[in-house]
Amino acid sequence: MDENVIKNQRYLEHDLDTLLNSNSLTSFVSFVKLYIRKVVLEFYANLLRSVTDDQSEFYKKVFVRGRWYNFNPTLIRKVLNCYCQNMVELEESLDIIASIITNNVHLTWLDKIRASSLTTVYAALFVITTRNWLPNSQRDAVSKKVAVLIRKVVKMVEFDLSQLVFDEVVRHAKKVHARHFEEPCWM
Numbered sequence: 001m002d003e004n005v006i007k008n009q010r011y012l013e014h015d016l017d018t019l020l021n022s023n024s025l026t027s028f029v030s031f032v033k034l035y036i037r038k039v040v041l042e043f044y045a046n047l048l049r050s051v052t053d054d055q056s057e058f059y060k061k062v063f064v065r066g067r068w069y070n071f072n073p074t075l076i077r078k079v080l081n082c083y084c085q086n087m088v089e090l091e092e093s094l095d096i097i098a099s100i101i102t103n104n105v106h107l108t109w110l111d112k113i114r115a116s117s118l119t120t121v122y123a124a125l126f127v128i129t130t131r132n133w134l135p136n137s138q139r140d141a142v143s144k145k146v147a148v149l150i151r152k153v154v155k156m157v158e159f160d161l162s163q164l165v166f167d168e169v170v171r172h173a174k175k176v177h178a179r180h181f182e183e184p185c186w187m
Contacts, residue, residue: 016124022156025082039064047071047173071169077162088158090148097151101142112141125150133161134168 046063050056051071060072076082090097094109101122106113115126129146130136136143152159 016121016128019121019125019153019156020128025153025161044172047170049173051170051173071166073160073162073166076165077160080162082162087160087163088152090152090155090157092151094144094147097147101147101151109144109147112138112143113147115140115142118142121154122150125153133165 043062043064048056048058048062050058051060051062053059060070061068062071063069092100095107098106098109098113101119102113102117103119105117115123118126126142126146129150130139134143134146134149136146149159149164151157
């Protein structure tokens with residue numbers, strides 16, 4: 001049987017489709033298409049630290065293939081057809097989140113939680129999150145940011161994913177040396 005069919009059956013079994021639809025996140029998963037790695041690498045190489053400096057002429061701009069392009073949360077929102085702009089804080093402590101996403105395997109938040117200790121739904125959301133929205137060089141470790149995000153998805157707490165993705169991408173522009181190149185699939 002085709003591996004994608006198996007994955008899709010598991011996806012449907014846990015009602016992730018409904019969960020992603022109700023959070024208006026389907027386009028952030030289904031939008032993923034093939035990309036030209038060379039262009040993505042050029043994008044990151046040309047992403048200046050001043051991309052977030054509103055006093056700079058390069059504010060929210062990136063130079064790719066001989067041309068300047070706008071790069072901002074509004075554009076990401078438009079391209080991916082996601083219009084939620086509310087950033088609501090989760091009113092759960094990291095210890096409670098750790099307990100919930102691992103079904104009490106961890107009762108307190110560790111520095112990072114291993115993905116293998118997540119419940120099935122949270123493990124699936126972890127994979128979706130780290131492949132599409134918040135790429136992570138440590139594929140088996142759940143960061144605080146990812147844990148909070150997947151908890152928000154399950155609780156249906158509104159958040160601005162386009163701003164989150166933008167912040168994550170420009171975070172790389174601020175690094176002096178990137179040891180691991182993290183490519184989000186949506187690029």
